[in-house]
Amino acid sequence: MNFSFVSDEISTSGAIVVTVFEGGEFSTSAELFDKTTGGALRRGVESNRFKGKKGDLLELLAPSGVSNTRVVLAGLGKRSELKVTDLENLGGKIYKDLSAKGEKEITVVLDDLKINDLSTSVLASHVSYGALLRTYKFDTYKTAKKVDSGSQLDKLTMVCADSSSAKASFDDLEKIAEGVFFTRQLVSEPPNRLYPETFAAQAKELEALGVKVTVLDEKEIIDLGMNALYAVGMGSDKESKVVIMEWNGSSKGAEEKPLAFVGKGVTFDTGGISLKPAAGMEDMKFDMGGAGTVFGLMKALAGRKAKVNVVGACGLAENMPAGNAQRPGDIVTSYSGKTIEVLNTDAEGRLVLADVLSYTQEKYNPRLVIDLATLTGAMIVALGNDIAGIFSNDDKISEQLTAAGYIVEERVWRLPLADCYDKLLDCDAADMKNIGGRAAGSITAAQFLQRFIENGTPWVHIDIAGVAWATKEKPTAAKGATGFGVRLLDRFVADNYEA
Ligand code: BES
Ligand code: MN
Ligand code: ZN
Numbered sequence: 430m431n432f433s434f435v436s437d438e439i440s441t442s443g444a445i446v447v448t449v450f451e452g453g454e455f456s457t458s459a460e461l462f463d464k465t466t467g468g469a470l471r472r473g474v475e476s477n478r479f480k481g482k483k484g485d486l487l488e489l490l491a492p493s494g495v496s497n498t499r500v501v502l503a504g505l506g507k508r509s510e511l512k513v514t515d516l517e518n519l520g521g522k523i524y525k526d527l528s529a530k531g532e533k534e535i536t537v538v539l540d541d542l543k544i545n546d547l548s549t550s551v552l553a554s555h556v557s558y559g560a561l562l563r564t565y566k567f568d569t570y571k572t573a574k575k576v577d578s579g580s581q582l583d584k585l586t587m588v589c590a591d592s593s594s595a596k597a598s599f600d601d602l603e604k605i606a607e608g609v610f611f612t613r614q615l616v617s618e619p620p621n622r623l624y625p626e627t628f629a630a631q632a633k634e635l636e637a638l639g640v641k642v643t644v645l646d647e648k649e650i651i652d653l654g655m656n657a658l659y660a661v662g663m664g665s666d667k668e669s670k671v672v673i674m675e676w677n678g679s680s681k682g683a684e685e686k687p688l689a690f691v692g693k694g695v696t697f698d699t700g701g702i703s704l705k706p707a708a709g710m711e712d713m714k715f716d717m718g719g720a721g722t723v724f725g726l727m728k729a730l731a732g733r734k735a736k737v738n739v740v741g742a743c744g745l746a747e748n749m750p751a752g753n754a755q756r757p758g759d760i761v762t763s764y765s766g767k768t769i770e771v772l773n774t775d776a777e778g779r780l781v782l783a784d785v786l787s788y789t790q791e792k793y794n795p796r797l798v799i800d801l802a803t804l805t806g807a808m809i810v811a812l813g814n815d816i817a818g819i820f821s822n823d824d825k826i827s828e829q830l831t832a833a834g835y836i837v838e839e840r841v842w843r844l845p846l847a848d849c850y851d852k853l854l855d856c857d858a859a860d861m862k863n864i865g866g867r868a869a870g871s872i873t874a875a876q877f878l879q880r881f882i883e884n885g886t887p888w889v890h891i892d893i894a895g896v897a898w899a900t901k902e903k904p905t906a907a908k909g910a911t912g913f914g915v916r917l918l919d920r921f922v923a924d925n926y927e928a
Contacts, residue, residue, distance in 0.1 A: 432561065
């Protein structure tokens with residue numbers, strides 16, 4: 430796809446998209462096209478009861494007066510309620526609709542728009558961004574893709590007043606999209622192809638962007654005493670790995686403490702000896718979604734040269750049942766020295782994260798830690814598939830994340846942490862057990878992680894179990910891996926930690 434930005438010259442071929450607000454307020458260019466087509470747009474609005482609601486499209490096929498294939502009137506809803514994501518969703522929607530109809534070229538004319546201090550031209554870049562996000566398709570293993578892929582759409586042009594500022598804004602958005610696609614690709618890969626070693630190898634791709642990558646192999650994991658993480662991968666023929674990615678973009682140099690992002694990377698979760706039921710087990714290929722998001726985030730931040738120091742740390746393991754797998758009842762000594770009685774081998778994500786959280790705090794002394802994990806099925810019961818749960822010891826960071834989530838439409842909702850939940854992990858035989866019982870399953874999982882946060886280090890846990898994978902499409906994402914978290918955390922960093 431070619432994305433371009435121009436200030437005039439509206440194409441005379443392909444589809445033209447112009448906008449209207451709810452209530453019939455045509456943009457200047459919508460008026461213009463109404464005139465050139467002899468009033469066809471207004472007549473279409475009348476005869477189709479088209480109200481200009483957000484997301485609605487009215488399509489005129491081959492109208493007379495112009496040589497374009499179609500003129501599309503896009504509803505933007507109420508002017509006072511317009512959000513940046515509405516424009517992204519518009520981009521995604523027209524990409525999806527018009528490519529399915531065999532369109533080769535789209536020209537969107539945007540005028541008379543403003544949201545806060547964002548100009549029409551910057552908003553135009555978000556229309557392109559939305560379309561770009563919608564283009565991702567996981568077809569690596571479709572051998573017939575060249576024959577049946579269908580779409581001939583290869584050009585999206587935005588017409589707006591200041592095309593160079595639109596282009597500049599799009600350059601950064603394109604880097605973020607590349608991060609999102611990296612995550613979607615990793616999360617979509619099947620578990621016979623993506624396992625700790627091959628997953629870790631993917632981090633090497635980031636070195637070209639200036640990211641320092643360190644991979645700890647299983648021997649180093651054992652030598653360091655990361656026994657909780659190691660125990661999870663014991664039953665697998667695949668070696669566990671820890672991947673550390675460092676991006677030092679701060680203008681203050683290496684002295685500035687980094688932000689740390691920690692990801693759960695269980696490349697397949699059978700449950701281990703506490704084996705999961707067969708139905709739906711294939712979903713557990715996306716149990717590396719937290720780590721996948723950290724990889725994509727590093728790609729986005731390094732790609733757009735974010736002025737911040739960041740460390741991404743991921744624990745990668747495969748949770749399998751086998752003669753050498755860990756057993757329910759095993760007691761392991763974590764990297765922190767705290768002992769854990771493993772009462773359910775299917776509560777493995779927290780074991781992986783515990784050691785990576787401890788190691789990251791000790792080694793990098795971060796100013797804050799945010800972990801991401803497909804940690805609990807209970808998260809889906811609580812919040813469903815659109816909003817992720819967050820758990821934190823820090824009100825301000827929770828608010829920053831919540832605000833960023835509204836802006837990019839990757840929403841999060843905070844759930845409580847409290848001593849009454851923490852004590853459910855108390856254990857007779859060891860310092861703690863790895864399950865807290867049926868009640869408040871997502872919270873007790875978070876409480877478990879908090880036991881590995883030292884000296885009140887500001888910390889947020891994001892449980893993405895419900896949002897990492899979608900069974901329904903959205904305007905800016907096909908079904909499948911969503912890449913949830915990349916845009917959220919990129920925004921969180923950009924708005925609060927870049928100087
Ligand atoms: N990876 C799962 C959680 C999960 C479930 C993620 C569904 C995405 C979709 C996790 O390792 C797990 O198995 N959690 C258990 C914890 C329980 C044993 C305390 C769960 O949620 O049932
Ligand atoms: Mn599990
Ligand atoms: Zn898991």
